[in-house]
Amino acid sequence: MAQEDIFKKLVSHCKEYGYVFPSSEIYDGLGAVYDYGQYGVELKNNIKKYWWDSMVLLNENIVGLDSAIFMHPTTWKASGHVDAFNDPLIDNRDSKKRYRADVLIEDQLAKFEEKIEKEVEKARARFGDKFDEALFRSTNPRIVETREKYDNLNRRFVAALTEGNLTELKQIILDNEIVCPVSGTRNWTDVRQFNLMFSTEIGSTSDGAMKIFLRPETAQGIFVNFLNVQKTGRMRLPFGIAQIGKAFRNEIVARQFIFRMREFEQMEMQFFVKPGTELEWYNHWKEARMKWHRALGFGDDNYRFHDHDKLAHYANAAADIEYKFPFGFKEVEGIHSRTDFDLRQHQEYSGKKMQYFDPEKNESYIPYVVETSIGVDRMFLQVIAASYYEEDLTKEDGVPDSRVVLRLPSVLAPVKLAVLPLVRKDNLPDISRKIIDELKFDFNCQYDEKDSIGKRYRRQDAIGTPYCITIDYQTAEDETVTIRYRDTMLQERVPVSNLRAIIADKVSLRGQLKKL
Ligand code: GAP
Numbered sequence: 001m002a003q004e005d006i007f008k009k010l011v012s013h014c015k016e017y018g019y020v021f022p023s024s025e026i027y028d029g030l031g032a033v034y035d036y037g038q039y040g041v042e043l044k045n046n047i048k049k050y051w052w053d054s055m056v057l058l059n060e061n062i063v064g065l066d067s068a069i070f071m072h073p074t075t076w077k078a079s080g081h082v083d084a085f086n087d088p089l090i091d092n093r094d095s096k097k098r099y100r101a102d103v104l105i106e107d108q109l110a111k112f113e114e115k116i117e118k119e120v121e122k123a124r125a126r127f128g129d130k131f132d133e134a135l136f137r138s139t140n141p142r143i144v145e146t147r148e149k150y151d152n153l154n155r156r157f158v159a160a161l162t163e164g165n166l167t168e169l170k171q172i173i174l175d176n177e178i179v180c181p182v183s184g185t186r187n188w189t190d191v192r193q194f195n196l197m198f199s200t201e202i203g204s205t206s207d208g209a210m211k212i213f214l215r216p217e218t219a220q221g222i223f224v225n226f227l228n229v230q231k232t233g234r235m236r237l238p239f240g241i242a243q244i245g246k247a248f249r250n251e252i253v254a255r256q257f258i259f260r261m262r263e264f265e266q267m268e269m270q271f272f273v274k275p276g277t278e279l280e281w282y283n284h285w286k287e288a289r290m291k292w293h294r295a296l297g298f299g300d301d302n303y304r305f306h307d308h309d310k311l312a313h314y315a316n317a318a319a320d321i322e323y324k325f326p327f328g329f330k331e332v333e334g335i336h337s338r339t340d341f342d343l344r345q346h347q348e349y350s351g352k353k354m355q356y357f358d359p360e361k362n363e364s365y366i367p368y369v370v371e372t373s374i375g376v377d378r379m380f381l382q383v384i385a386a387s388y389y390e391e392d393l394t395k396e397d398g399v400p401d402s403r404v405v406l407r408l409p410s411v412l413a414p415v416k417l418a419v420l421p422l423v424r425k426d427n428l429p430d431i432s433r434k435i436i437d438e439l440k441f442d443f444n445c446q447y448d449e450k451d452s453i454g455k456r457y458r459r460q461d462a463i464g465t466p467y468c469i470t471i472d473y474q475t476a477e478d479e480t481v482t483i484r485y486r487d488t489m490l491q492e493r494v495p496v497s498n499l500r501a502i503i504a505d506k507v508s509l510r511g512q513l514k515k516l
Pocket of ligand 1: 260261266331332373374375377
């Protein structure tokens, strides 16, 4: 099945099974805004807990923070967001559709990459074990030509972005004959800058209302509290402050479901270090964050780093962790070495010292910062995309059978176990309820007695429940149950008294954190 079709299916799966709903759907929804349903909120909470504990529990020198969404407007002047948090937008005059000029060019680059990978895969299939990939990539004329096109385009693109040259961005689009995906024409307007921050007013007009912004990142709440936390927590460099919270961006193009939203959640950690040690820490956090992703078991090859060619003016190194989504490798998380830019700007704009007194050196200075920044929603989409499988279960008898299963890591699954009485009579529901009453303190359990046992298994597979416990007549006799494993569909008989230990071992966050 085409990757695009898979993506469409998983979007409708999310809606059908209570993971994600369009916001205010009864009024036809709101572009790029979504609500999380009964299972979505659990999965989201589990992702956040995995991140939070990996930062705050596992690192003695990282503490948490929960700063307000509203901040003094000067914050955003100092951070550069008022003047420079812009996206270059372009309209197609025929379709009247609006695009991000940089994304149109990035898509073109991705097409070149895709072409190269297709050639490689074709050759691999042709030459089998004898295939020398490195040699093929460096000598095959079609690949060499496409690589050259890629490099030329990328060089021009990076230069235009670095100089903020909007005329050149349009020229690149024209020279590469990039067409509007809807109208198919090249009838483009000029490229203009568009500020992504939402604004509102605080206070009533008679008081003299003040224009404020909805924060476009959580990081600035950490920077302005740097000294509060450092002093009250008696923190010594290097140390980190972690925060999870909502952020808002008026994205030009709403697409790819919850990949790019206008209201979303970030998990950010700012790590304050001695100047001169920042690149060491940058490399440390790159590796640590990649390990966090890979520990979920979705396949190491599905992740890669993308080191930035174009650095923001305040950064001296930056990389993304990308995941192979059904629509290609895309950013899930950013790791940035932000120098002392933010603290220095806040010092200048507020007139308050943002310095750390180093007792070893007996001097004060502004620390440097390494940031790790990941979107909860984008991580959610990554987890769902990696877990969604359509399986053909047709056996030798030829009777068609299939299932949709979310192979969520047990530690993230919204429901850990379903308790299912084989029939709705003869005391089996009561026994089931008793088991839930015992296990509900430790795990999110679900009781289901409706429909055949096969249908109930399928329902739990679609939700991603890793364990189904079936209560049958033998349970009443010898206090044993069957436990069915979602991924293998195998079943085994175990004593009721062992259930807690068996499941705890498989779903524990402790086990997951130990992998880091
Ligand atoms: N403080 C740095 C910062 O905000 P960013 O690269 O703009 O950096 C960090 O964002 C992460 O936040 C991204 O890697 C992505 O996971 C998430 N993110 C950014 N914009 C988003 C959006 N419109 N919708 C969903 N997630 C978004």
